[in-house]
Amino acid sequence: MMLKIRAVIAEDDFRVADIHEKFLKNFDEIEVVGKAVNAKKALRILEQKSPDLLLLDVYMPDQLGTDLLPDIRKKFPNVDIIMITAATDKEQLEKALHYGVENYLIKPVEMKRFNQVIEEYLKKVHLMKSKQEIDQDFVDLILKKGSSVSETNDGPSLPKGVDEITLAKVIEVLEASDIGLSAEQVSGQIGASRTTARRYLEYLISVKKCKAEVVYGVVGRPERRYYKIQ
Numbered sequence: 001m002m003l004k005i006r007a008v009i010a011e012d013d014f015r016v017a018d019i020h021e022k023f024l025k026n027f028d029e030i031e032v033v034g035k036a037v038n039a040k041k042a043l044r045i046l047e048q049k050s051p052d053l054l055l056l057d058v059y060m061p062d063q064l065g066t067d068l069l070p071d072i073r074k075k076f077p078n079v080d081i082i083m084i085t086a087a088t089d090k091e092q093l094e095k096a097l098h099y100g101v102e103n104y105l106i107k108p109v110e111m112k113r114f115n116q117v118i119e120e121y122l123k124k125v126h127l128m129k130s131k132q133e134i135d136q137d138f139v140d141l142i143l144k145k146g147s148s149v150s151e152t153n154d155g156p157s158l159p160k161g162v163d164e165i166t167l168a169k170v171i172e173v174l175e176a177s178d179i180g181l182s183a184e185q186v187s188g189q190i191g192a193s194r195t196t197a198r199r200y201l202e203y204l205i206s207v208k209k210c211k212a213e214v215v216y217g218v219v220g221r222p223e224r225r226y227y228k229i230q
Contacts, residue, residue: 003126003191007053008034010042011084012060016107020055020084023114029122029191039063046076053121056101058085058092066092069099080125082117084109123165126191130169141168162203166190170200171228174210180225201226 007030011017017035024030033049036042039060046054054072058065065083072079083096086107096104102124103117124142141164158164173189174181181189187197204210209229214222 003029003122003129005030005053005122005125006033006049006051007031007055008036008042008045008049008051009055010036010039010045010060010065011055011057012037020109020114023111024118026115027118027122030118037061039065039068042068043071043075046072046079050076051079052125054079054081055084056081058083058087064092066095066099069095069101073099080121082121120165122191123163123169127165127169130172141165159203161199166192166196167200167203170197170204171209174204174226174228177228180213180215180227182223182225186226 007024009017009020009024009032011020014035014037017037021032021035024032030053033051034045036045037060039062042054042056042060045051056065056068065085066087069081072081081096081099081101082103082105083101084105084107085092087093088106093104102121105113105117127138127142158167169190170186173186183198183201184194186201187194190197201210201212204226205212210226211229212224212226215225216222
């Protein structure tokens with residue numbers, strides 16, 4: 001089942017809000033459920049829609065977005081917040097970080113950078129939903145601290161197109177299966193395309209953390225199945 005994130009955009013310039021909504025439509029996991037042109041409407045939509053994610057501007061006509069953060073954290077503690085703003089003074093950044101925003105983007109935001117931030121956010125959400133119990137390696141991976149990258153992949157760097165969070169999710173999915181999984185099954189469990197899943201699986205084979213075997217189904221159709229090497 002694909003993850004579904006309900007998002008709200010709080011931005012006083014409707015043209016910018018439309019651009020950000022267009023960017024978000026590139027992600028099947030995200031549905032924009034509301035847009036607000038000021039702080040008052042933003043709070044009302046948060047109350048009505050109970051979103052998972054809020055894209056929040058700083059400079060709004062009735063109240064600074066950063067001044068809104070205490071109320072949001074009190075009334076809607078579970079909403080994730082990404083600030084997107086033209087504010088370049090450090091005070092606004094410090095306040096945003098104090099209230100635990102996911103990221104802080106300076107306008108104008110290029111689509112490539114926007115997509116990168118949203119992809120990182122989605123990977124974090126997927127990883128958080130994948131575990132009931134955690135250890136220090138998991139925490140380091142979520143917070144991108146320590147040596148979790150090298151410990152996960154036997155090396156300090158990964159090839160282009162492979163990131164540590166998705167890789168850890170693929171490894172966990174394989175570890176949970178005793179009978180092996182197809183690329184399609186892995187893609188369904190990590191919420192990514194089959195092409196993406198296959199890329200990670202083949203990478204794991206290349207570093208000898210996974211093996212693949214061809215098996216035949218009930219109609220004799222060959223299928224490549226992947227197994228975690230213990």
